Amino acid sequence: MTLEGIFVIGVIGLVTIALMSRRIGVDTAMVGGLLLLLLADQILGANRILPIQDGLSGFSHKAVVMIGALYVVAAGLRETGGVHLIASKLLGRPKGLFSAQLRLMIPVGLLSGLMNNTPLVAMYLPILGDWCRRLRLSPSRLFIPLSFAAIFGGALTSIGTSSNIVILEMLLDQEGREDVLISSPEAPLRLIQDGVPSFLAIGAVGLPLMVLGILVVAVTNRKLLPERQPADPPSLDTRDYQLAMRIRSDAPFVGKTVEAADLRHLPGVYLTRIEREGRDIPAPGPEETLLEGDLLWFTGVLDSVRDLRNIRGLEMLDGQARKVQGAHQLRTLVEAVVSWDSEFQGKSVREIGFRTRFNAAIIAVRRGGVPLEGKIGDMVLERGDTLLLDTNEKFLTDGQAREQFDVISRVQDSRPPNHTKAQVAIGIVFGMVLAIALAPVDSAVVALTAAGLMVLSRCLPGRLARAAIDYPMLLVIGAAIGIGRAMEHTGAAEQIAQSLLSLAEPYGPFAILTCVYLLAVVFGNLISNNSAAVLVFPVAFAASQSVQMAAEPFAAAVILGASSTFLSPVSYPTNLMVYGPGGYHFLDYARVGLPLVILRGLLLVLLIPIFFPFQ
The missing domain is CATH 3.30.70.1450 (Regulator of K+ conductance, C-terminal domain)
Structure with missing residues (x-):
């Protein structure tokens, strides 16, 4: 390996150490690593490490633009209560822990294939917290399954998670080169179809992996996930309020009983009485029917009173x-x-x-x-x-x-959802999905159009749209692409690929595929899925071309390996989001995650060559 390549590997090692220490932000570490490479190139000259145009190209990459647009789309769905509307219908009232996990993980996994999983989990957290209290289930039993289900679903479509978008766009960049084999002529599916990323192709492997993951988590939950928090913890908020809310004509629970309307077991708040046409109904029972115009009196702590405003069909007493x-x-x-x-x-x-x-x-x-x-x-x-x-x-x-x-x-997080726009937001999201899957239009343009429609339709004000974009994450992706270009430019990726081949080649393409998957898993859990995807893809691509095999099966292994971030709370944002609410310990993730990584690896090594042949 050249001195330039060794320097690039050294910089990546420094970035990895900085990220593992958790003392430096991911965006700071990645941009700092990119800056070191650019400075070294300027000092040495002759574009020996990373030309400036290549180093900064990541920030204008189409994947970065598309991911930023998807943040806005997800925010529009959140601010209108669209996810809450979908989730409340799907969760229901299960009879036990196993059915509760299935009701949770299946819809979360499917939704995660259509939108960024980080805001999806953020939207589910308050819903799931209330659900656990109503079902008298410990949050520890359901919060890791929530995060893992969102990660499972990220492998269902090309837009399921940001690393999918990044890898497919990098693979697309290689198309058209005469000396490159992207996919086998005999392949039943292709990640790149007619010059654009295929929307559902990766799901041919991702869906069986999601089914496997859900079953493993559901079956092993009681043995591998300890109950870190009680099912009904006492509230620390002692600020009680009483308020009255009137049932509007458009309320979905008009004509239903208190029990059916799910108003009897609201966590932290109690329905104390109902006023109806001058008649007082104290302590209404579960079979009391709710009518239009009923005045419902609630008493509860501030957080729960705040949540009452989010219930569709209720309005304040005096209007x-x-x-x-x-x-x-x-x-x-x-x-x-x-x-x-x-x-x-x-x-x-x-x-x-x-x-x-x-x-x-x-x-x-x-x-x-x-x-x-x-x-x-x-x-x-x-x-x-x-x-x-x-x-x-x-x-x-x-x-x-x-x-x-x-x-x-x-009062934190007290902005009410605009329920009148929920159907519009849901329509925009499904329209975007259909357009990406079927329309001959670039996916980035479709995502930008959907984001614009969220703002133009007033599902999301411009100020909130700007605030919804995770700019540090976009910096991470842009910088990671630049570092990946340095690996290619200095030949470091090719050298690592050759070392990988020297170990795995005697055992055939399945061994190479396994090595690529494990390399992506290690980087994904040590750094981040986006950084791992960008850094491992050049290695996988170089390995495929060295043995004259199609690049797509190895790209699929990188996608699925980089998103197998189950081993620690800091390996993926959604894991960290549920860490506190679930009351987990650091090693709780590895207890469930390590069997998942092993079983996923065994299954994907068998499935990938079926849908994406080596030759």
């Missing part, structure tokens, strides 16, 4: 919240404490004209730690009262509000 001006997705809940010298002392909410004055609606009041009952408009405010407000973000910086309240704090 004042509907009159608050501002974009729907810019709304938020705010707690405000009436100051000692406030002019509101001794005045009723109606007398103050609160909504008109502050563009905010009071939805609940606490006094001395006790929730107040009655109509909000008739309540007389006193010093020290805590008001729960439905308002927009401008209230937080309103000078007039600061004069009347001592403490003003935003």
Whole structure:
């Protein structure tokens, strides 16, 4: 290997060590590694390590643009409650842990094939937390299955995860070269079809792997996943509120019982009574039928009261919240404490004209730690009262509000979904999927169009669309592509491929395929799936061409190996997202993940040559 190649390998080693230490951000480490290569090339000259145009080409790569657009699409689905709508129908009320896992993992896996799995898991986390409390199941039993199911589903389509997009685009870059064999003429499926990545081809192997993974997790759950958290942990939030919500005519549970509407076992909040045409129904039972116009009185902690606003078909008692001006997705809940010298002392909410004055609606009041009952408009405010407000973000910086309240704090994650746009968002996502699968249009253009439609249809305001993009992740991918180009330019990838071949070639193509898979698994769990995909692909591609075999089976092994990130909480973002809520220990992931990696490897080595032959 040349000195330049050794230097590139050394830089990759430094980046790997930095990432394994977890003291440096992934984006900082990857961009730093790229910068070292560019600086070395400038010092040595003659484009010996990494020409500047190659090093920066990753940031303008089509894969980076497409992934950024998919973040916006996923945010539109989240902000409209589209995922919550789909999930609530699919989860249902299973009878035991095994059926609960199947109800969870199958839809999550399928949805993950259509959208980025990180925001998908983020959207499922609060839903799953409530579901566990209602079913009296420990979160430890279901949060790792949630993350793993999202990873399984990422291998169903070409857009299931960002590493799929990156590898397929890199494979597409090689098409057209006379000395390159991309796929076998006898292949029943192709990752690259007619000059574009095939939408479903990788799913021929990914779907059996997902079925295998779901069954392994479901069968071994009780033995391999300890119960780290109790099924019904006590709440640390002691801020109780009482509020009334009216059932609208478009509520999906009109005519259903309290039990069927799933309002009886809401975690942290209780349905205390129902008012119906002047008649009071205290402590309504599970068989009580809900009617349009019923007034439901709830008492519960702040987090649970916040979640009531997300239930489709319920509105605040006096309808004042509907009159608050501002974009729907810019709304938020705010707690405000009436100051000692406030002019509101001794005045009723109606007398103050609160909504008109502050563009905010009071939805609940606490006094001395006790929730107040009655109509909000008739309540007389006193010093020290805590008001729960439905308002927009401008209230937080309103000078007039600061004069009347001592403490003003935003309630985290309290932006209500815009249910009226849920069907539109779901339609945009499925339209995007169909266009990528069937239309002769570049997939990046389709994704950008879908992102634009999310904004134009007002499913997602422009400000939230910009905030939805994970810019550090795009930096990681762009830098990883540049580092991968350095491996190619210096011949390091070819040298590693030759070393790999010297070990595996005597045992045939299956041994080479296994080595490529294991190399991608190691890099994927030590660094990240995107970095592993970009760094291992040049090695796999060089190995395939050295033995004059098609590149696609080895590219498939990289895709599936890089996404086999089951061995630690830090090996994939969704693993880290469920680490705290599930109460897991570090080695809990390896206890379930290591058998998965081994079984997946055995199965994919058998399946890949069937759908993507070597020659």
